[in-house]
Amino acid sequence: MALLELIALFAVARVLGEACERVHVPALIGEIAAGVALGPLLLNWITPTDSVKLVADLGVFFIVYAAGMEMTFRGVRRIVKESGAAVAAGSFSLPFLLGFLVALAFGYDAQVSLFLGLALSLTALPVSVRILTDMGWVHTDVGQTIITAGLLCDIAGLTVLAVITNWGALTGGDVGLTGRVVLQIVLFFLIVFTVEHVLAAREGFLAKRLVAGSQRLLSRGAAFSVPLLLVFAFSLLAQGLGLHFVVGTFFGSVIIAEHVFPPHEGERLRTSIGAISDGFLAPIFFAYLGLVAVQFDPSLAALFAVLLLAAVAGKVAGSYVGARLGGFQSWSASLIAVGMNGRGAMELVIALVGLELGIIGGSVFSLLVIMGLITTFMTPFALRRLAKIPRPRSETGPEPGP
Structure with a gap:
């Protein structure tokens, strides 16, 4: 029955x-x-069972895997240094503060108010990646800034979540918890x-050995499964x-793309990942x-x-x-601002x-779900509409799209 529901869901979605x-x-x-x-x-023909959720989680994995394969550490570091950190700081802090204050004004306690502020501050990385992929913007500075800033928002959000979920321990005097989370x-x-540094050392000696070793494996699909296992390892490490x-x-796939399978050798791998995703x-x-x-x-x-x-x-x-x-001019900054508004997955x-x-x-949970869906629906329409507005001649620099 679960397989039939999964097939039906997939068919209708396609x-x-x-x-x-x-x-x-x-x-x-x-x-x-x-x-x-x-x-x-x-x-009410299909319910969100554990089996469907498992496949959905694999979908999240491969969407982010595919996005990471299009980036490099050099590019990520440049964007974080130039603009990604600034975008993430503004994108996370302002909605977090507004959500916290709104919840307090409606009579919720500090823990719930912090939680609602957190829910408002997140950016759905898989949703953003899919929108950018559909629009052909993943390779651009605007696209990579949205992805990098979204990732930083999620890191900050998950750190705050660890504090909120242990609110009782923190307010009871267990101040070491926050330090433990930061340490992790x-x-x-x-x-x-x-x-990353080990793989890059000696002109990528170890990375080249890893590629050569996977190519000598006799089992079919080894060139696909070896990097997949490496990315799985990073996912498990994070969890x-x-x-x-x-x-x-994300970081595992960036390492794979930059050091283990460089562009001239990894095109087949990218195609396979994209097809599955x-x-x-x-x-x-x-x-x-x-x-x-x-x-x-x-009532809400x-x-x-x-x-x-x-x-x-x-x-x-x-x-x-x-x-x-972070240095973006008004037109590109507007595209980034709208692109960061998508939520859904992480929320x-x-x-x-x-x-x-x-x-x-349950009632507040329903509110957050519907809000996430609305912002997910809004973002691609708003982003496409904004992208059609002619770029001011006074603004220079590369176009964000293809």
């Missing part, structure tokens, strides 16, 4: 995604609509950059240190976002309206200011954690 593509709308809109239609919100994050990046596996997937797993992931949508509680209409306004205005304004401080993960731990109730 059909609606294709229909959207034919009218120049990103496929993810149709794929999310498939989940909404088949899920508990409308027809520092340890993760120390390991990542150590591996084991309290980070979301997406963080490990775009052709199968990504549609199921986005359909899963529609599956977990639940009925809206009318006022809170929902104010939080949605705070989420959109805070994210766009904070990202725009950060991009301007849903955070919302589920809050629900399972009893930080928020």
